[in-house]
Amino acid sequence: MPHRNPTQTDLLPPAPDGRVRVMLTLPFAGPLDYLLPPRLADARPGDIVTVPLGRRTETGVIWDAAPNLPPEFRPPPPKEVATSRLKPVVARLDLPPLPAQLRQFVDWVAAYTLSPPGMVLAMALRANALAALPKPGTGYSPAPTLPADLRLTPARQKALDIAAAGPPLPAAELARRAGVGAAVIRGLAQAGALRAVEITPPPPFATPDPAHCPPTLGGNQAEVATELRARVAEDSFSITLLEGVTGSGKTEIYMEAIAACLEAGKQALVLLPEIALSAQWTGRFARRFGAEPALWHSDLGARLRRVTWRAVADGTARVVVGARSALFLPFDQLGLIIVDEEHETAFKQEDGVTYHARDMAVVRARMSKAPIVLVSATPSLESLANVGAGRYRHLKLNARHGNATMPAVETLDMRADPPERGLFLSPVLTGAINDAIGRSEQAMLFLNRRGYAPLTLCRTCGHRMQCPNCTAWLVEHRARHILTCHHCGYDEPIPQTCPKCADADSLTPIGPGVERITEEARATFPDARILVMASDTLSGPAATAAAVERIARREVDLVIGTQIVAKGWHFPHLTLVGIVDADLGLGGGDLRASERTVQLLHQVAGRAGRAEAPGRVLLQSYVPDHPVMQALVSGDFGSFMEQEAEQRRPGFWPPYGRLAALIVSAETPDAAELTARALGQNAPRLDGVQVLGPAPAPLAILRGRHRHRLLLRARRNIAVQPIMREWLSRVKPERGARIDVDIDPVSFL
Incomplete structure (x- = not known):
């Protein structure tokens, strides 16, 4: 048992x-x-x-x-x-x-x-400890007394000496250290001079030492760290929002809460939005605690997942850092949860069970009677509203660590300083990059769009290359010579002729992706050492760690990347950030579009000037007077979020109301439409509840399935689950149709 x-x-x-x-x-x-x-x-x-x-x-x-x-x-x-x-x-x-x-x-x-x-x-x-672990190995140690008739040769004596000098060793390792053949070890074992013993494997994870290398904190940092330690010492459920400007040392400070948790003999869980962050984070953790944490994410091998799952269950894994699925590990002594970059939408799982890991982490902490700390430089409006309602404590770090200062942020009006025809970088931005590289500093270009171009069309007939499975344009990836769909994964070779009019060499890319910006940068800065950081170029945490090391060793002059560069990287020699298309993300009907854009661009801007040299951020924009651009220039994130709150509060939009989405999908358009129509006819009609739709989804076809959406909006004091459950019970989907439920949706595609 x-x-x-x-x-x-x-x-x-x-x-x-x-x-x-x-x-x-x-x-x-x-x-x-x-x-x-x-x-x-x-x-x-x-x-x-x-x-x-x-x-x-x-x-x-x-x-x-x-x-x-x-x-x-x-x-x-x-x-x-x-x-x-x-x-x-x-x-x-x-x-x-x-x-x-x-x-x-x-x-x-x-x-x-x-x-x-x-x-x-x-x-x-799933995929954890259900498979058996390998059986303990067999090692050999000398018998207490040697057999009287043992014939001792020099080789046998050497093997016995090595065996007696330390703990039991496997036969192959004993033979290697003694410089003898495997037959010598077998002969000694058969003669009774060596006895076989079971080798107990060492613990899979070293125990982190909270006293290993404590940081030197002063002023505001020391006060916040003391407050977080006090929350852990209370040994009860509490929620704290730790807000700090980029580079303020939030990670080092919440590690003091982890230290307090370890001192109390309990386990800690740290959730990160991106697995790519784990390499740099574990390095910082190891320097602080003298041991690495346990990792939990989809890239782990099956054996390591089994070992980690059991180590969490038996308490030998004291600190776990992982993706959202780490919430479901079998902690029995959970004393602290940290959610880093709590505003990130990557914490929302939208396939299979749809849940938001940040919100569910609060529930897990409450059930464990443990404190939880939500960390961000740009907190979500949901968390700020909870602070305002008195549900969350609020701790702030308003200054960068050491002598570093916040970067100066400027907009580049692309109407006044446009790039040359066919290019995408303003002359002002290229000049600033040249100046930074000339000072032996590093620069970064950011564009949140993978591939070479987001659209390919025919100059002759206007045909647009579209995914056959989705309502989406195919994205050109010139390095791989393919057009691909980022929604379903479909790809095809770039055709030589237009599929519609058959005109040769008439297909042309429209708009820039990160590959196209790289092509322009190589031509503009021919002597610069350029590194591209995107999910297409970095195959996993190891590749990401290698890229970060190259930047830290100053082997790179210009970093070009997608949103992966917006995470919590510390590049001390990077002083200039250029955002190629700051307006990207402001369009469409997403109620959180402005909030997300401010958060993303603020995080990107925060990569600049994190050490002694001052930082500068240039935003290429066609609408420099937009409230998002003005908030980034002023650095007044708080006022911007207050304006967002005022826009959402009257209509009971989150976080001042509740949303639940129904997504109807089917292989045929009729089945999807009939099921969606039935849901609309049976929609609840209650005070404080409104149902929007049904309507075709913005991605009306996804992975070959036709899609319709309905959205239920309710006042905050109304529980939507029983309403949704009763609503769904009244509708039988058409044959082949499926109804997916998304409570608290963050995506409306």
Whole structure:
């Protein structure tokens, strides 16, 4: 039986008739009932078991008798199944049980997002510890007394001397160190001179030392660090928003909260929006604590995922840094959660179970009775509204660390200083880049658009190259000689003739992507050492870390990148940032467009001037008087967000109201339209609730499926889940149609 830390819920006995509920990682409405055979009578909620399902065997978790949820979140009770029809549990796996807090969290996320709880459980169990770990290895040490008839040769004596000098070694390693053949080791073992012992593997993760290399903090930094330590010492749930300008040392300061958590003997979880950030972050962590944290993200190998999952469960992984899925690890001693760059939309998962990791992290912290710290230089309006309502504490860092100052931000009016025909960089910007490189400083160009060009059209007939599976233009990637769809992954070679009019060499790229800007930069700055940072050029965390190292070693003069360069990188020699198209992202009907643009461009601008040399940021814009551009120039992020709040408050738009989206999709347009129309006809008509739609989605076809959307908007004091559940129960989708639910949507495509 695996080790457990029993809780009150764990100790609840099975029902008198031996009935238990087992949650499977399948899209059922809830757990299924099974019988415990006498040999498993001591099984308890949280134990991982195998059970029969039809003709196959499935893995699941013995679940609690009833979900511990608020009344408005509780699903309808399941139908009772007669005991005589129940099948017995097959076996209990030798794995750490799922803690009660995690089981409660799975139920809560499922109820909040209107997702099948089994699919939420799959995020906690899939591809983790269910496969067996390799068995301990065998090593050899000298027998207490050597056999009397042992014939000692020089080779055998050397092997015995090496074996006696340290801990047991595997046969191959012992032979290598002694400089003898494998037959010598086998002969000594067969003669009884060496005895085989089981080698206990070392702990997979070293224990971080909170006293290893504490930083020297002063003034505002020391006050904030002391406050965060106090929150951890309270050993209770609290929410703190840590807002600090770029370069103010937010990471070093919240690491002091991690140190306090380690001193208290508890585990800490740090969520990052991008896996690419983990390499630089773990380096900073190792310098502070003398050991690396455990990592959790999709790029981990299967064995490391199994090792990490179990180390979290047994408490030997003291600090975990990971992507949003790390929220579903089996922490049993969780004492702190950090959500870095809390404003990032990358925390929202939109495939499968749709949830926002920042918001669910708050729920997990509350269930664990642990403090949570949300960190950002540009906090989301949701978090700022919670501060205003008194739900969150607010700590601020208004100055950069050391002698660094905030960069000067200027707009370049592209109507007054346009680039040459066919180019995209203003002469003012190219001159500033030349000056920076001439001073042996580094510069950066930012454009949040991958590829060479976002659109390709025929000069002869006007035909536009479009994805056959999506309502989207194909993006040219000239380096790979393809046109590709960034929504479904479809690609095709760049044709030599127009598919519509067959005119040769008539296709032309329209607009710039990061590849096209790189092409222009190479021609404009022929002697500059240029590095491109985009998801197309950086294959993973290791490649990203290598790129960051090159920049830090000053092997790069000009960095050109997409939004990956906007993250929390520290480039001390980078003094100039040029934003190629600052207006990109302001168009469309996204209610958060202005907020997101300010956040993104402020983060990009924050890469400049983080050390002694002052920084400068140039924004190429055709609307320099736009409130977003003015906020960036003035640096008054707070006033801008107050204006955003005033625009949203009257219409009860988030965060002053609630949204829930229904996305209808089908392989045929009729099935999608009929299902969407039925949803519209059955829409709830309640005071304080409004339903918008149905309407074709902006991406009316995605991955070959036709799509319609409906949006429910409600006052903040109205729980939308029971309304949505009742609404969906009144509509039967057309054959082949699917209805996806998105509570608190951040994307409206």
